[in-house]
Amino acid sequence: MSTQRQIALLRGVNVGRAKRIAMADLRKVLGDLGFSGVRTLLNSGNAVFDCPAADAAQSALRIEEALVLKLGVPARVTVLDAHQLAEVVAANPLLDLASDPARLMVAVLSNPADRTRLEALAHQQWQPEAFALGQWAAYIWCSDGVLASRAAAAMGNLLGDAVTTRNWSTITKLHSLAMET
Known part of the structure; x- marks a missing residue:
């Protein structure tokens, strides 16, 4: 098997x-x-x-x-x-914008259908923050930190506990661990 x-x-x-x-x-x-x-x-x-x-x-x-x-x-x-997970890492469109991996959040969707609920957020202006969608996750640049992030709060209001978030450092460490043989 x-x-x-x-x-x-x-x-x-x-x-x-x-x-x-x-x-x-x-x-x-x-x-x-x-x-x-x-x-x-x-x-x-x-x-x-x-x-x-x-x-x-x-x-x-x-x-x-x-x-x-x-x-x-x-x-x-x-x-x-x-x-x-490899696709989540490869598809991150905010790497050029994010200057601190601890403030670059990846919100992994529990239900891929929730992506549709977040599409409107991807079209809003969040400067100096940013919000983008991938197939399996949303990416949020929290320029002033997660607790001060309007984009993260808006996503939380829409999805509640249907999403879990990790910072970029954790996501890349998990990816490395998952790629080990």
């Missing part, structure tokens, strides 16, 4: 005091689900793993259920396969 490399992004984990998960526990939960080669990045719910070729949405649902059943932590999970 062929395997597929997937990347799980847990929303809101280890941010503040709520939804605390040790990365060792996350690795165990993913291993117990039958995923292999499980590696985590940072302490914020980012995991790379191999699994039998499976739909990313199905993997996300299985992980969400296991987090509640085994750890008592409800969290939205977005899963991309390694090829989708």
Whole structure:
């Protein structure tokens, strides 16, 4: 049976005091689900793993259920396969504008249909910020930081917890981890 490399992004984990998960526990939960080669990045719910070729949405649902059943932590999970993550990295149209990778945010869509809901934001003027859409993600240049970003706030108002965001540094580290053999 062929395997597929997937990347799980847990929303809101280890941010503040709520939804605390040790990365060792996350690795165990993913291993117990039958995923292999499980590696985590940072302490914020980012995991790379191999699994039998499976739909990313199905993997996300299985992980969400296991987090509640085994750890008592409800969290939205977005899963991309390694090829989708590579496309997210390659398609970033804001690299020339962004001067700080910590302020360049990548909002990975849980449901690709949500992209349609964000199209109007891509046509608005956000200077000095910027907002752009790719196939699997929205890209937001938060020139004055995420908390001050009008574009990030507008996206959050539209999608709520249906999207999870990582900065460019984290996305590129995940991509490197996913490309390792």
